[in-house]
Amino acid sequence: MSVAEYFSSMEYGPAPEDDQPARAWLAEHGASFGHFIGGAWCAPSSGERFETRAPASGDVLAHVAQGDAADVAAAVAAARAAQPGWFALGGAARARHLYALARMVQRHSRLFAVLEALDNGKPIRETRDIDIPLVARHFLHHAGWAQLQESEFADWSPLGVIGQIVPWNFPLLMLAWKIAPAIALGNCVVLKPAEYTPLTALLFAELAHRAGLPDGVLNVVTGDGRTGAALVDHPGVDKIAFTGSTEVGRHIRKVTAGSGKSLTLELGGKSPFIVFDDADLDGAVEGVVDAIWFNQGQVCCAGSRLLVQEGIEARFIAKLKQRMATLRVGASLDKGIDIGAIVDPVQLARIEALVEAGRNEGCSIWQAREVALPNAGCFYPPTLITDVAPASTLAQEEIFGPVLVTMSFRTPDEAVALANNSRYGLAASVWSETIGRALDIAPQLACGVVWVNATNLFDAGVGFGGYRESGYGREGGREGVYEYLKPHGWTMPLRAARVVREGGAPASIDGVDRIDRTAKLYIGGKQVRPDNGYSRAVYAPGGEFVGEVSDGSRKDVRDAVAAARNAQKWSQASTHNRAQVLYYLAENLAARADEFARQLARRADVSVNDAREEVDASITRLFSYAAWADKFDGAVHSPPLRGVALAMHEPLGVIGIACPDEAPLLAFVSLVGPALALGNRVVVLPSEACPLMATDFYQIVETSDVPAGALNILTGARSALLPALAKHDDVDALWCFGLADEAALVERESIGNLKRTFVDHGRRLDWFDRSSEGLAFLRQAVQVKNIWIPYGD
Numbered sequence: 097m098s099v100a101e102y103f104s105s106m107e108y109g110p111a112p113e114d115d116q117p118a119r120a121w122l123a124e125h126g127a128s129f130g131h132f133i134g135g136a137w138c139a140p141s142s143g144e145r146f147e148t149r150a151p152a153s154g155d156v157l158a159h160v161a162q163g164d165a166a167d168v169a170a171a172v173a174a175a176r177a178a179q180p181g182w183f184a185l186g187g188a189a190r191a192r193h194l195y196a197l198a199r200m201v202q203r204h205s206r207l208f209a210v211l212e213a214l215d216n217g218k219p220i221r222e223t224r225d226i227d228i229p230l231v232a233r234h235f236l237h238h239a240g241w242a243q244l245q246e247s248e249f250a251d252w253s254p255l256g257v258i259g260q261i262v263p264w265n266f267p268l269l270m271l272a273w274k275i276a277p278a279i280a281l282g283n284c285v286v287l288k289p290a291e292y293t294p295l296t297a298l299l300f301a302e303l304a305h306r307a308g309l310p311d312g313v314l315n316v317v318t319g320d321g322r323t324g325a326a327l328v329d330h331p332g333v334d335k336i337a338f339t340g341s342t343e344v345g346r347h348i349r350k351v352t353a354g355s356g357k358s359l360t361l362e363l364g365g366k367s368p369f370i371v372f373d374d375a376d377l378d379g380a381v382e383g384v385v386d387a388i389w390f391n392q393g394q395v396c397c398a399g400s401r402l403l404v405q406e407g408i409e410a411r412f413i414a415k416l417k418q419r420m421a422t423l424r425v426g427a428s429l430d431k432g433i434d435i436g437a438i439v440d441p442v443q444l445a446r447i448e449a450l451v452e453a454g455r456n457e458g459c460s461i462w463q464a465r466e467v468a469l470p471n472a473g474c475f476y477p478p479t480l481i482t483d484v485a486p487a488s489t490l491a492q493e494e495i496f497g498p499v500l501v502t503m504s505f506r507t508p509d510e511a512v513a514l515a516n517n518s519r520y521g522l523a524a525s526v527w528s529e530t531i532g533r534a535l536d537i538a539p540q541l542a543c544g545v546v547w548v549n550a551t552n553l554f555d556a557g558v559g560f561g562g563y564r565e566s567g568y569g570r571e572g573g574r575e576g577v578y579e580y581l582k583p584h585g586w587t588m589p590l591r592a593a594r595v596v597r598e599g600g601a602p603a604s605i606d607g608v609d610r611i612d613r614t615a616k617l618y619i620g621g622k623q624v625r626p627d628n629g630y631s632r633a634v635y636a637p638g639g640e641f642v643g644e645v646s647d648g649s650r651k652d653v654r655d656a657v658a659a660a661r662n663a664q665k666w667s668q669a670s671t672h673n674r675a676q677v678l679y680y681l682a683e684n685l686a687a688r689a690d691e692f693a694r695q696l697a698r699r700a701d702v703s704v705n706d707a708r709e710e711v712d713a714s715i716t717r718l719f720s721y722a723a724w725a726d727k728f729d730g731a732v733h734s735p736p737l738r739g740v741a742l743a744m745h746e747p748l749g750v751i752g753i754a755c756p757d758e759a760p761l762l763a764f765v766s767l768v769g770p771a772l773a774l775g776n777r778v779v780v781l782p783s784e785a786c787p788l789m790a791t792d793f794y795q796i797v798e799t800s801d802v803p804a805g806a807l808n809i810l811t812g813a814r815s816a817l818l819p820a821l822a823k824h825d826d827v828d829a830l831w832c833f834g835l836a837d838e839a840a841l842v843e844r845e846s847i848g849n850l851k852r853t854f855v856d857h858g859r860r861l862d863w864f865d866r867s868s869e870g871l872a873f874l875r876q877a878v879q880v881k882n883i884w885i886p887y888g889d
């Protein structure tokens with residue numbers, strides 16, 4: 097027998113991991129758990145418990161508490177009580193606690209790895225080599241951010257109490273992603289693990305307590321979606337951080353609308369895995385294995401859509417099938433398996449139903465005959481689906497199982513079009529040996545993570561998160577830290593003198609006509625009349641008639657959004673070019689500063705001196721954003737894995753902006769400035785009370801080389817225009833500064849395309865303060881795309 101024959105006929109023997117230490121921990125607790133609140137175990141107030149099972153065998157592992165509103169309230173109270181003291185400890189002391197947690201995870205790594213594999217059904221090889229080391233890395237990395245908090249985030253404060261809801265696919269890793277940044281920066285947490293996989297979170301809470309984490313900093317309340325809903329509803333929670341299905345994420349956005357709670361959502365995906373004809377095909381086949389059969393395909397960023405260039409399709413699929421035949425499916429504690437169990441029969445049924453739907457739509461389904469499934473437990477074989485139409489169920493729906501759908505493309509443009517033909521936008525893999533091609537494709541992909549010649553790479557120092565309906569917010573890296581902070585200035589009271597409605601000294605109106613001309617809308621670079629042909633009178637706060645503006649309608653909103661959509665050139669313009677245009681705006685406003693000040697004084701009933709101060713501040717602010725336009729760069733991360741990750745700042749696309757009544761010119765430029773500087777196209781609703789400053793401003797825009805459609809200005813009734821913007825699916829983000837109920841409306845109506853919202857909840861910012869400029873706004877004007885590229889060896 098030759099060595100080759102020997103290898104091809106050799107059978108695998110079982111290589112079981114000992115589960116006794118994990119079973120002993122369960123037995124120590126009588127295989128029955130309460131919640132972990134305020135540093136102690138607490139029985140559920142209802143007395144209700146439910147089973148958690150090992151998916152690989154179906155055996156009951158333990159009973160855990162079903163949390164209700166009373167349990168959630170107790171946990172929130174414990175977190176609230178602990179938070180001031182935890183923050184007051186200071187960054188360096190908190191850093192030591194996080195280091196202690198990292199070391200605790202390393203000390204108990206095998207226990208965590210076995211318990212996770214048992215409870216989730218995933219291979220021990222993965223929990224041992226991927227999940228648990230990454231958990232430790234997260235605490236270590238974020239210990240560093242705690243250490244640097246006072247110097248790096250001096251103008252920012254923690255949010256307070258954070259409600260975190262995690263799914264079952266990476267139970268402990270998601271816990272780490274959520275709690276490490278939150279507690280590092282001085283927040284306290286109530287975490288709800290997924291109902292299928294609560295055990296490692298409970299073990300973590302117990303061991304963290306033993307490692308000296310102060311009581312109440314981390315509280316774990318177990319239960320199903322009802323417990324999650326109670327946490328979302330609790331008024332004492334300052335932020336909800338959620339990972340899970342797009343459906344539940346959307347629901348959470350809706351029910352938290354107007355509550356003032358911050359929200360980050362990490363949702364589903366249907367990520368493309370693109371193989372060009374010049375790719376290393378064998379490498380790419382291994383990439384597919386990691387993309388879709390890692391964790392049984394139960395990965396939000398799984399490369400679940402294989403897009404192969406036509407010329408190599410047949411050869412690539414043949415290689416892939418050959419590789420699929422060698423995959424081994426089996427019990428999670430067998431160290432020799434590739435694919436473990438599906439988390440629960442409910443999920444298995446979901447996968448089966450979706451594949452069946454594909455069969456009915458005419459797709460071809462292939463599974464290797466050589467792959468045997470265990471007799472008991474919850475398993476699904478690796479599956480390849482061909483003959484898939486781009487619009488079919490299987491090409492569009494997240495299957496969340498070991499099922500790969502494949503399509504082919506001819507040209508790079510076609511690859512991009514297919515890749516972006518999805519409501520999601522989480523991740524993508526690009527395979528090509530031509531670096532120029534891969535790096536040409538990466539910026540064209542509408543997603544938050546791109547891996548070049550690699551897949552499913554993660555690191556605590558590299559941000560992760562989606563575009564479109566894959567959610568918003570980032571986890572990991574500096575951008576993930578900001579998700580748990582708020583700028584100091586956002587709680588400062590408004591300076592009374594700036595309130596437009598409060599009047600002031602009678603304005604000097606020398607040289608100014610008492611009646612303004614009728615201002616038009618500004619859409620697509622043109623002054624246009626409103627669709628309905630109506631105008632609105634505008635009065636100064638003292639009641640004096642000061643002019644008329646167009647009464648824009650929903651149709652005008654549609655036209656303005658279409659104009660903004662078509663102005664992609666602004667997003668593609670060089671940062672140098674955008675900076676120049678913003679300098680030009682500032683320069684042209686400066687040339688007319690006296691006139692703007694006199695008009696502002698009359699229309700807003702403020703003294704000429706105050707008005708002049710506002711105009712000057714507006715000019716300075718435009719200069720600042722011109723300066724930022726070519727400086728708010730991304731970053732290059734050096735993860736301890738392979739290559740580097742380019743964190744690129746990309747514009748969001750079309751941003752709708754609703755301005756407040758305070759400081760009608762300064763607030764307008766403070767919001768439009770960062771959005772334009774970073775390459776977004778804008779549809780802006782100026783102050784309803786004092787809109788004429790914005791309509792005067794379009795004369796500045798017209799003389800400043802702003803391309804048509806990059807900035808569109810709509811006047812009219814806010815009650816008609818704002819809902820139309822909020823509901824429009826071609827608006828990517830909506831900023832609303834003004835009244836609290838407008839913020840609620842914006843958040844509630846944003847759920848259609850899950851647009852990013854940035855609202856002040858009626859807080860009334862001081863637009864003259866330096867906290868109303870800079871990072872807090874620039875961050876909101878970009879989304880970060882992390883592109884992992886090979887670099888060095």
Ligand code: NAI
Pocket residue numbers: 261262263264265288289290291319320321322323324325326328339340341342344345347348362363364365395396443446494495496
């Ligand atoms: P899910 O979104 O229902 O569950 C995720 C978490 O949210 C769990 O902790 C759950 O208890 C909690 N939850 C459920 N309803 C809630 C509510 N109304 N309020 C607050 N929390 C709530 O996801 P599920 O049902 O486990 O899986 C269904 C599908 O969702 C999967 O097949 C997959 O397509 C997707 N999914 C995506 C994940 C991701 O990482 N992006 C993770 C898990 C599921």
